[in-house]
Amino acid sequence: xxPMTPRTPPHGxxxxxxxxxxxxxxxxxxxxxxxxxxxxxxxxxxxxxxxxGASGEVTKALxxxxxxxxxxxxxxxxxx
Numbered sequence: 407x408x409p410m411t412p413r414t415p416p417h418g419x420x421x422x423x424x425x426x427x428x429x430x431x432x433x434x435x436x437x438x439x440x441x442x443x444x445x446x447x448x449x450x451x452x453x454x455x456x457x458x459g460a461s462g463e464v465t466k467a468l469x470x471x472x473x474x475x476x477x478x479x480x481x482x483x484x485x486x
Contacts, residue, residue: 436471
């Protein structure tokens with residue numbers, strides 16, 4: 407009988423591949439949210455993606471979304 411090995415890493419240890427995949431999935435979700443106009447969700451997903459390793463693409467997208475949310479907030483408040 408072959409020895410059994412766990413499929414998931416021990417608590418607190420994640421493989422670099424899994425981390426990068428999670429960051430890409432969050433970025434993809436964020437870009438879809440941004441496209442639909444759901445900027446709050448996009449920002450949340452991008453901030454989560456930074457926890458898994460911020461690439462330049464994630465950082466730029468986060469800056470863009472935060473600026474868009476700020477513009478929307480100012481417009482709603484009647485502030486220029």
